[in-house]
Amino acid sequence: MGLIKITWLGHAAFMLEGSKKVLIDPFIDDNPLAPVKSSELEPDLIAVTHGHLDHLGDTVKIAKRCNCPVVCIYELSRYLDKFNVEAIGINIGGSVVVKDVKFTMVKAIHSADLVRNGEIVSLGSPVGFIVTLDGVKIYHTGDTDVFYDMKLIGELHSPDIMLLPIGDRYTMGIDGAIKAIELVSPKYAIPMHYNTFPVIQQDPQKLLEKVKALNLKTEVVILKPGETFKYEAKD
Numbered sequence: 001m002g003l004i005k006i007t008w009l010g011h012a013a014f015m016l017e018g019s020k021k022v023l024i025d026p027f028i029d030d031n032p033l034a035p036v037k038s039s040e041l042e043p044d045l046i047a048v049t050h051g052h053l054d055h056l057g058d059t060v061k062i063a064k065r066c067n068c069p070v071v072c073i074y075e076l077s078r079y080l081d082k083f084n085v086e087a088i089g090i091n092i093g094g095s096v097v098v099k100d101v102k103f104t105m106v107k108a109i110h111s112a113d114l115v116r117n118g119e120i121v122s123l124g125s126p127v128g129f130i131v132t133l134d135g136v137k138i139y140h141t142g143d144t145d146v147f148y149d150m151k152l153i154g155e156l157h158s159p160d161i162m163l164l165p166i167g168d169r170y171t172m173g174i175d176g177a178i179k180a181i182e183l184v185s186p187k188y189a190i191p192m193h194y195n196t197f198p199v200i201q202q203d204p205q206k207l208l209e210k211v212k213a214l215n216l217k218t219e220v221v222i223l224k225p226g227e228t229f230k231y232e233a234k235d
């Protein structure tokens with residue numbers, strides 16, 4: 001158990017820092033809200049929720065530069081093999097421990113194919129992750145709508161922190177996110193995947209206010225890109 005730092009890098013990209021650094025969905029260099037360049041990041045591990053370019057992003061160049069493995073769904077791992085990246089493929093419901101960090105893959109409701117050179121490349125299903133780092137469980141939902149099985153995810157994994165989209169159009173919006181928080185019941189929820197582009201413009205303060213009004217046990221933490229939330233686990 002220890003202190004975990006969660007830094008939002010804009011869109012769905014986060015750096016989780018404890019005894020290891022875990023980078024999730026590193027859409028950085030083409031992300032207008034990213035506070036850093038991909039060349040500044042030095043993760044020990046990368047996790048990718050699905051193959052859309054605003055999530056796969058700079059995975060290949062960061063993984064190759066830092067010589068760090070990428071955890072993702074099996075089909076996406078085979079795609080990354082072509083770029084000589086160490087990709088660890090698992091599937092929904094499965095877990096893997098890499099460098100003392102546990103990744104459990106859970107489902108998400110979205111799409112996941114990549115358009116490359118005008119052709120659609122199938123990269124498996126969209127997913128979320130329960131990342132267990134130094135005893136702290138962080139649930140990155142990936143791009144998704146709310147779904148009732150989130151209740152099972154909450155019951156099975158009891159995540160401390162939930163990272164979830166509110167942007168609407170391509171994912172659930174604020175009302176869906178409220179229901180997702182209610183189903184999972186984490187200690188803290190951090191909204192993501194909003195305001196990167198005009199079509200996903202949202203006011204996260206509305207999420208915070210509605211969650212408070214419902215007297216849910218979860219505390220909503222609103223970060224600006226580059227800001228860090230610190231969570232200290234209790235023994």
